[in-house]
Amino acid sequence: MAIVSALRRQWRAVLVILAATFMFAPSVLAMRVSPMVLEIDSRGANAAARIEVQNLNQGNMPFQVRILHLQFDKDGSITESPADDKFLVFPPQGALPPGGRQVIRLQWVGDPDIATSEAYYVAVEQLPVPLEPGSKDGLEAQVQVLYNMRALLVVAPPDAKPNVSPASVHQLTYQPPVLPGSTELPPMQDGVEVTLRNEGNRHAMMSNFGWRLEGKDRDGQYLRVDVAADELIQAIGTGYVPALGERTFRLPVPGFGPEPIKMTFIR
Template identity: 35%
Template structure:
C-alpha cells in the first residue's frame, strides 16, 4: 500500500486528437481493503463498485500479487490462479452498482500473510462519430490480504535519523516487520521520545490513523522493510531518539 491505498487510484492514460470535449466518469469502491482467510467461508469477499456518472462504464477485474518496495513503490504480477473473481468483466450502468465476488483458492496452508490486489480496470471504449474526445481511463486497486490464523506482526525500527524533508523537521525511519502478518504503519500507534536540539525533552504520541496524512496507510509485509519520514516539528538530537510502534 507506498500508500494504500494513495495505492488505490491510478490514472493510466489520457488521449485525444484535435478536439477536446472531455468524457468524465466517476466511481467509488467499497471496501478498499479486505482480509481473507486461506480456506473456509471467510476466504470470500465482496467488493462493490458504484458508478456515479450518467455513462455506462465497462470494467475488468484482475487479481495481482503485490510487492511493496522499501521506498513504497508497488510492484504487481499476475495472480489469477490463486483467485476466482466474478464477474471478470462487467458494464456498470450509470448511477448503479456492481458487486465483484473475490475468492481465494490458492495454497490453504500459509506460513505468513500474503498481499494481493484486486485491480478494477476501466476498459477504453470507442466513441461514435468522427469527433475525437479525451477519455480518462482509471484503475482502482483494492488491497487484498490473505491472513492465516495464528499470525502476528512484529514492528521494529531498524534505523532512525533526524532529518529535514520539504523544509519540515522530522525523522527518517527504516521500519521492519519481523512477524508473519502484515501491519499498517499509518494506522498503528507510535511513541517517539528524544531530546530536542536545544536540550528539551521531546515526547510524541500518535494514535492509529493520525499519521496517514504523512505516511499513508504504510503497509509493511512480513519480512519486509519500509522507509518513512515522520514530521516532528522540532529538531531532535541524533542518538537521543527512540521509536516504538504498536500495530
C-alpha cells in the first residue's frame, strides 16, 4: 500500500531520541535501553519502574542517568527541564563490561497527588573513556561516539483516565522532515493533518489504536483509509497526547480532497 511505503520513508519517533556526540577516542561504543516507554502511578505499588541498559560492544562503557521533565506544545515541540529530584534512581551511574547489563530502578518521590499525568525522559548517557595514544606521527584519527538513549516515562494518578477526540482533521500538503543521514528536503507530501484533544486527566498513547479516515477524494468520490497501529508507530511514534492538552500529527495519506474528513479509532 502507498500509505505503508510513505510512512516508512518518513519514519521518526516523537518521544525516542538517539543522540551521538563525537570526540577523539579509539573505538565506537553503543548501548541498548529497554523498554523505551514506561508508565507508572504517582502512588502505591506501581510507583516504580525498571529499565535495563546493555553494553553492545567490546570496550567498557561508563554511563550516567538523568531525569528530564517534558512539556509538549501542540505541534509536538518539547521543552525539557531537569527533574532528578522527582525520582530516586539506583544506580545513578555505573560502568558495564563488554556485553554487560545493568537494571536501573526508578522510584517516584514527587507529589503523590498530582492532578494530571506528567511526562519525563530517562536519559541514559554514555560517558567518555580515557583516550589511548595515537600513532607516532600524530596523524591517526581517533573517534569515539557517545550515545544518549532516552526512554519516555509517564507518571499518572492511579485513577486518571484519558478522553481523546479528534478536534480537526483535514487534507494538507506539507513539508516532511529531512530523513536521517540526508541533507536534502524530501518532496512536498499530500497528506492529512490530525489534531487530537485530550480532555481527560491521563495521557494517551494514540498509536495503540488504528485510525480510520473517511471523506471524499478530489473528484468527490467516497474515500476510506485505515491506518494500522504499526504504521502509526512508524509515522508518529507513540502518538503521545498530554492530559488536558492537544497534539497535531501529520500523516502521509494521499488522495483526500478539501472537504471535512471523519476520523474514528479502531482496534
